[in-house]
Every structure is written in C-alpha cells, then in structure tokens.
Amino acid sequence: MTRRRRSWLTGIVLAVVAAVWVYPFVWLVSASLKSSSEVFGKGLDLVPADLRWENYARAWTDVGFASYMINTVVITLGTVFLVIVRSALAGYVLGRHDFAGKKALIGIFLLTFFIPEGYTIIPITQLTDQLHLLNTHVGVILGLGAGGHVAATLLYAGYFRKLPKELEECAELDGAGPITIFFRVMLPLAWPITATVFILTFLFAWNVYLLPLVFTLSDPDLRTLAVGMTVFVGEQSTDWSGLAAAAVISLVPAVAVFAVLQRRFVDSIAGAVKQ
C-alpha cells in the first residue's frame, strides 16, 4: 500500500468514527425540529417532515428557559469574575513576593487540590444557609468561585514569576503604588493567563450541576439551564421535541464560545497539563 493510499484510508476511518462521535448532536438538533410523535416514531430518519421552530418558542417562553438562561449567564459571569480577580491577586503575590505563611498557604493549596465537589456540598450548603445566601445568585456564585480553583492561582503565580523585576522598579520610580502597579501593569501583561482562566472557569460554571441543584431546590426562580432541564424532564416527560429544543438552547452558548475561542481552548488545556 502506498503512503498516499494509507493516509486516505486513515482519513476515511477517522471520518466514520467522527461521524459516530457527533451523531448525538445531529440527532438532537433534528429531534428539536420534529414533532414529538416523530422523534421516536420515524426510526432513524434524521430529516424532520417539516421544521417545527415552535418547539424552541415553547421551551424558551412557556417552560421558562429564558429565565434559566439569564440565571446561568449571571452565575457564570459572576463566578468567572470572582475567580479571575481572586486568583490574579493571590497569584501575583505568590509568584513575586515573599511573606510570612507563604509555604503554609501553598501546602494547603496542594493538599486540597483535588477535592471533588460531592465531598463538601453539605457544609457549603449549611454555610450558605447561615449567611442567608441560600436561594440567591450571590450564594451560588460564592459557592462556585470563592473556594477551589487552585489551578488558576498557580497559573497566575507561574506566569508572574517569570516577568522581569525591572517592571515594578520602573513603575515604582514613577511613583506608582503596588495596587496601581498590579492593575495598570501586571494584570494587563498577564492576559494570556486571564484568557485561559476565563475559558476553564466559564466551562466549569456553565456546566456545573450539583451545587446549583442543591442551592435552588426550594426556589424555581433561580434555576440554571442544567437544573431547569432536569425539572423539565420530570414535569413534561413526553414533550420530547420541546426537551430537545431546550437542550439545544442550553448547549449552544458554550459551543459558540468554544467555536470562537477554539485555538485558545486547546492551548489552555494543553498548557495546563504541561505545568
């Protein structure tokens, strides 16, 4: 077999595997445009008899995905902002300065690096309840962003450590204080890390399920898309096409962000594993 033929063969096998891989999404979009009886009634046919866009309207307004979307956007952006500010500040100090307790802090970070969320959900819920933040956006944002995210802090620390010392010395000669230096000089320089942390935190907060579920058990107005989907399943278990439309609505924003920032997504994740 010649090299050319072999590379074509590889391409064809890959194409088949990739087609199977994305089939669930194709099926989902197709189901979202069918009638409910068509979803399971027409076998493997992916093309809808006629396009029923009203499935989307039903999910968006009647079922309440419009408000689920707003909640998810607010919670995601709040979490991303909190994580970036907090990690950049701490990372800057950890990367460039010595202080009492530095070793202890890093030790605690490393010890708690991999705590799964299922492990601490009960105390976090109790804490949020005591702060009277249960069933509020702020409560969810703090729950998602105030703790954890050690990787973000360490990424900032690693980046700031490599910047030349002269940067601060020049700025200090110009009379800038540490806070001005940080926000005017350092943080803008660290934009590649900020982009990485943005992407990773966005993905995490957009897709998280357990914490919003527990925090909004008693307040339907606060549901995120993921929680709203599961409620939809429980209440409207036969509206298959509406369900599919709601799923598409929920997945599109994250896929869109991925499509726009694709290169950076891949570099971020590759960079994170090389650390």
Place this chain on the structure above:
Amino acid sequence: MTTLLDKEAAPPRDVPARGGGRSRGRRNWWIYLFLLPTVIGYGAYTVYPLIASWWYALLDWPGFARTGTFVGLENFRRLFEDDLFWNAFRNSLVFLVVAVPLRVGLALALALVLNSRRTPFRGFFRTLFFLPVVTTGAIVGIVFTLLLDASGPISLGLVKSGLLDSPANFAANAGTSLYAGIAVWVWKWLGITLIYWLAALQTIPQDIHEAALVDGAGAWREFRHVTLPLMVPFLVIITLIDTVAALNVFDLMQTLTAGGPSFSSEVIEIYIFRTAFQATVPELGYASAAAVLFGVLTIALAVGQAVGVRWARGRMGTS
C-alpha cells in the same frame, strides 16, 4: 471595590524602595490585602467544609433540625453495615477501573493517529472529538436517556446492523446501566484527554521520529520502543487527572440513570446526595460520614498523585 483599594493605596513615599532594615511588615501590608479574598474565600468554601465534614460525620442530624446531636462513631458503624453504601462504593470503583483505562487508552490511540503528519484534516477531527467536552454533563445525561431509549436511535441502529437481537435500553437494565454511564462518560470526556496526549506527543522532537525511520523501525516498533517509553511520565499524570475526574460523575449519572434501576448504577456521589437532600428524613450527619469515607479514598488517590508526579518528574529530568 477598586475605589476602596485606590484610596488605601497611597504608598508611603518617604520609605526608600529597597531600604534593608525598615520594617518589612509595614511596607508589605498590601501583600496581605491581595491575599485576603483568597484566604477568606478558600478558607470558608474549601478548608472549612473539609473540617466541618469530619465534625458533621459525628452527629445525628436530621435535615430539618438546626443542628445535630453528637453520637460519636455511630454513623461510621452504621455505614459499615449499610449494603447500599458499599454498593455505591463498589460502583464508583468499577467506574474508575473500567472508565479511566478506556478513556486514557482510546485517547492515546486517537492522539497517535491525529499526531501523524500523514493524517488529513487533523485540526478538523480534533475539533469534532473535542466538542462533547464543552457540553453540560447534566444535559448530556438527559439527551442520552432519549438516545438510549429502547425505541431510540442507538437501539434501532444496533438492531438494524444485526449487533442486537431485539431493542434494548442499556441505561434501564440493571446489568448494563453502570456500563452505559461509563460509555457516555468516555464519549463526553475523551476529547480533553486527547488534547493532553497531543500536548504530550508534541514534546517528542521530530528528529527522534526521523532517526527511527532511518533505522527502519515500523510504526508499531517505533511506538513500542521510542514513543511509549517517552510517554510514561505523561501516562502517570494523565491517568491520575482522569482518575480524579472519574470521581466527579454526579451530573451525568444522576440525569442518565439516577442510580437506577434498583441502585445498579448508584455511584457514591448519588448516594450522598440522596441521603442528604432527597430522603424523606434527610440525614446530614450520616451523609457526611459517607462523604468522609469517600474523601479518605480521594486523599489516598491524591497522595498517589503526588508520589506519581514526583516519580514522573524524576524520569523527565533524566530522559
């Protein structure tokens, strides 16, 4: 926030920038200001819950009560006799042992193909395989309840291609539900492990590949004797990352099977959630005790991680 910081920012100008003996504590007060959000947030939302879990584990605490009563190790004694706890524990371990090698191995195979310069449309394929990674686990779980339905496309497709005798729903069968969850999980996350592997493979210099070609090594022998030994340190790290990920499957499993049918796919996180938040009498203390036992397992894995990474670093340093 910013205005508050700016007001306090006025630096003591008269202090020389590098004055050796000057009180460092006074000059560096801002360091602690920068650390404050992390120390408070991390302390309250990561460290405190860890410690509190151990305390809660010693309480008899029905969910509707303000607080619990101390019962010592009673919860742990009950856990050891609780078949459902050990069932969930076993399911989580099976999930780990089956899903992690599958995810790591398949991703490596795919990465080797996509890393080869002869493969056409590499970037395009990489994007397609990565797509499920950006989706919401809970929604993927729900969508797959439809896809896996006995009259859904997966069952139909398998019957039509002769791989299956009669329509079946793998997620609703006690013998296969856990494995259905594993399959969906591997599908969803393979793309990110693929990126890890591609990054790892990129660290092999091109001239090593050329040297192997010159020596007349075939693709398999090159992989076995050149690529694989260089990949061992990465194998350790990637396996451990994916192992920890396999302990975070609540979203997918809860929405796909909710642990059923008859607890056949109930992983430990669903057990904790059910005991703490869904039972008619929620048992916060008992669920915490289960979480603590679960946590001990995770910490053991984290220690394994630390040891593994150190070992891997050593290898990288020598090779």
